[in-house]
Amino acid sequence: MVKKVVVSFPADSASRPLIYELIKKYDIKVSIIKADIDGGRGGKLVLELDSDSDHIRQAVNFMKESGVDVTPLEKKISYDDTKCVSCGACTSACPSGALSISAPDWKLKFQPDKCVVCKLCIVSCPLKLFKIEFAD
Ligand code: SF4
Ligand code: SF4
Structure with a gap:
């Protein structure tokens, strides 16, 4: 392990x-x-x-x-929601359902408690809005 x-x-x-x-x-x-x-x-x-x-x-x-x-070591994912255009690329990559887009507003929703820190959203976002944070 x-x-x-x-x-x-x-x-x-x-x-x-x-x-x-x-x-x-x-x-x-x-x-x-x-x-x-x-x-x-x-x-x-x-x-x-x-x-x-x-x-x-x-x-x-x-x-x-x-x-x-x-x-x-605590790790968490965060993203810059002020620049997100809700294109949905990260939701397709996210295996845990932590990222979703749905009616009525069709805006990206992030549920950190579902995130397994697989980092797939980091590579999938065309605007590079995700980052991983480490506790210090
Ligand atoms: S891939 Fe990036 S721009 Fe697209 S919805 Fe996700 S965070 Fe927003
Ligand atoms: S790190 Fe993985 S589980 Fe967490 S939001 Fe990104 S794609 Fe989803």
Whole structure:
């Protein structure tokens, strides 16, 4: 399985070889999606952890026990509704029904609670109005 997490670590953990330990101890394939490290004063990483679920759970527990804060990465889709022309291209691509157009106004309606963040709308909109947002 693949799990994306936001890892926030304090200054006293900043010099610890965290990534090495995840790979070596828990057999996790680690990809760094985003890094914001403030010269010895701690920082924040967005990591993609790829392994079986037991190893990932153990690795997350290990980070927490080491004083590192670990939270699941929240992702959401948003779009610029002020520029939308309700052409319907994104509704055809959307597999979950989160995007729809219907009477009486025939305007695009977005229901975020139905969105599965598949990103198909991002590539389908001719005006490039969709974007993906990551929590920080
Ligand atoms: S594809 Fe873009 S312009 Fe067309 S309805 Fe969807 S968001 Fe609006
Ligand atoms: S990310 Fe996927 S599920 Fe969410 S609105 Fe776009 S097409 Fe629909």
